[in-house]
Amino acid sequence: MSLKYALLGLLDNHPASGYELTQEFAASLERWAWHAKHSQIYPELAKLEKDGLIEVAEEGARGRKTYAITRVGREDLRQWLVQPSKRERMRSEFMLRLFLMGSLPKAQARKMIERMVAGAQSEIDAVREAMADEDPIGPDGRPEFGILAGELGLRQYQALVDWADWAIEQLEG
Amino acid sequence: MSLKYALLGLLDNHPASGYELTQEFAASLERWAWHAKHSQIYPELAKLEKDGLIEVAEEGARGRKTYAITRVGREDLRQWLVQPSKRERMRSEFMLRLFLMGSLPKAQARKMIERMVAGAQSEIDAVREAMADEDPIGPDGRPEFGILAGELGLRQYQALVDWADWAIEQLEG
DNA sequence: CGATGCATGTAACGCGTTACATGATTAC
DNA sequence: GTAATCATGTAACGCGTTACATGCATCG
Numbered sequence: 001m002s003l004k005y006a007l008l009g010l011l012d013n014h015p016a017s018g019y020e021l022t023q024e025f026a027a028s029l030e031r032w033a034w035h036a037k038h039s040q041i042y043p044e045l046a047k048l049e050k051d052g053l054i055e056v057a058e059e060g061a062r063g064r065k066t067y068a069i070t071r072v073g074r075e076d077l078r079q080w081l082v083q084p085s086k087r088e089r090m091r092s093e094f095m096l097r098l099f100l101m102g103s104l105p106k107a108q109a110r111k112m113i114e115r116m117v118a119g120a121q122s123e124i125d126a127v128r129e130a131m132a133d134e135d136p137i138g139p140d141g142r143p144e145f146g147i148l149a150g151e152l153g154l155r156q157y158q159a160l161v162d163w164a165d166w167a168i169e170q171l172e173g
Numbered sequence: 174m175s176l177k178y179a180l181l182g183l184l185d186n187h188p189a190s191g192y193e194l195t196q197e198f199a200a201s202l203e204r205w206a207w208h209a210k211h212s213q214i215y216p217e218l219a220k221l222e223k224d225g226l227i228e229v230a231e232e233g234a235r236g237r238k239t240y241a242i243t244r245v246g247r248e249d250l251r252q253w254l255v256q257p258s259k260r261e262r263m264r265s266e267f268m269l270r271l272f273l274m275g276s277l278p279k280a281q282a283r284k285m286i287e288r289m290v291a292g293a294q295s296e297i298d299a300v301r302e303a304m305a306d307e308d309p310i311g312p313d314g315r316p317e318f319g320i321l322a323g324e325l326g327l328r329q330y331q332a333l334v335d336w337a338d339w340a341i342e343q344l345e346g
Numbered sequence: 347c348g349a350t351g352c353a354t355g356t357a358a359c360g361c362g363t364t365a366c367a368t369g370a371t372t373a374c
Numbered sequence: 375g376t377a378a379t380c381a382t383g384t385a386a387c388g389c390g391t392t393a394c395a396t397g398c399a400t401c402g
Contacts, residue, residue: 002266003361009273019381033268040362042383062370062381074276081270081277084288088266091390093175095206097254098322100182102315103247104254109316115257136343142275143282143344149271152336159332163325170309171316176389192353213390215355235353235398264362 003044006034008053008069008077015057015068018042028146031127032153048073110171117164120157127154176217179207181226181242181250188230188241191215201319204300205326221246283344290337293330300327 010016010024022038029035036044045067048054053073058066069077094116101109127150136147183189183197195211202208209217218240221227226246231239242250267289274282300323309320 001361002264002269005273006269009269009276012273012276017381018383022381029269029272030263032263032265033272034264034266035262035362037363038382039364039384042381046383060381063383064381077273077276081273082281082285085266085270087292089208090203090205091175091208091264092206093258093261095322095326096175096179096182096202097258098325099202099206099318100178100185100250100254102318103182103185103250106316108255109318112255119260136340137346143279145272145274145282148340148343149268151339152271152333153268155332155336156329159328160325163328166324167309167321170321173310174389190353191355195353208390210391211354212356212392215353219355233353236355237353 002034003036003040004048004053005077005080006036007041007044007048008073011054011067011069012074012077015066017060017064017066018045019064021045032149106171110168113164113167117161120160124154124157124161175207176209176213177221177226178250178253179209180214180217180221181246184227184240184242185247185250188239190233190237190239191218192237194218205322279344283341286337286340290334293333297327297330297334 006025006029007021010021010029016024018038018041022036022041025034025036025041045054049056049067052070053076054067054069056065057068060066097112101112104112131147131150131154134144134147134150136144136151138144179198179202180194183194183202189197191211191214195209195214198207198209198214218227222229222240225243226249227240227242229238230241233239270285274285277285304320304323304327307317307320307323309317309324311317
């Protein structure tokens with residue numbers, strides 16, 4: 001269900017082809033929110049068109065089809081955004097590793113945690129730098145939710161880094 | 174792949190039946206790390222047995238089969254825990270909603286964020302209370318990674334709550 | 347003897363990944 | 375002309391969910 005709304009959401013900003021949507025996934029959504037490959041996107045677009053939520057606005061070179069969201073599609077998207085979602089099921093390989101780390105000798109578990117944190121920290125540094133001059137409020141006064149969401153992602157990474165200090169202290173004590 | 178190691182990890186603590194493993198998922202792993210239903214667990218156990226990573230240690234009433242991890246299984250588990258995993262692909266419906274919230278009028282977006290935060294806060298309160306007297310180091314001196322991981326989960330929820338204040342301030346400003 | 351909980355499985359379907367497959371256009 | 379990029383699709387497979395299906399044991 002989520003891919004459907006990811007596509008409707010992107011098309012609500014501006015019309016785009018399947019190819020462009022694939023790029024947008026890779027460029028923005030992928031890091032913090034959702035990922036999809038073209039092999040999943042094309043069939044899904046066909047389905048959305050069949051259901052009347054989007055339409056082909058223009059056909060270009062090389063068989064390129066530019067899709068636009070329809071009134072019905074926009075309505076469906078708004079509904080989904082507003083409707084409270086049930087608690088997400090967690091599914092994180094990272095967390096799973098943590099849970100099972102008791103199967104390793106203490107010293108090795110500690111080393112793994114340190115390695116995880118180093119990874120998170122370099123991720124934070126890289127993204128902070130890339131986001132340094134991004135304003136969460138666009139020049140037109142409209143909020144850029146991608147930037148806002150990115151800030152949340154960074155803060156959650158930071159929580160991991162801080163936690164690790166505490167966790168290692170627990171292990172030592 | 175992850176379900177395999179979740180099962181091996183649980184069986185490395187103590188032998189258990191498919192039924193018990195299903196309960197353990199529901200009780201501990203489910204909240205922060207991984208989820209699986211019995212309909213997925215039973216076939217996976219059969220596969221692990223066929224591959225020699227676990228074995229039937231005992232058969233009880235009602236067709237109950239208690240599985241135990243084998244030496245080979247333990248080795249495989251350790252390998253997986255130690256081997257650095259490639260960056261996980263993000264897939265969070267929650268984050269996706271945030272990204273797409275620009276499709277809502279500002280006031281409504283704000284309301285959605287407030288609702289999300291209220292949910293997170295009550296989750297934090299409930300879990301903090303439940304975890305209040307849990308010591309991350311067990312009475313035998315061995316670290317309880319479930320508790321450590323839970324603390325991380327709580328801190329990440331807390332990061333969300335803190336972020337929301339900031340985000341709403343941005344929207345107002 | 348009836349409800350609840352223990353205990354195990356299978357089938358159908360949907361979503362996501364990897365790999366296969368093709369062809370047009372543009373830049374060098 | 376040839377390499378890179380644009381552009382769209384299909385097929386096979388694996389993982390996860392929902393629903394279907396069965397039967398034994400225990401407690402009251």
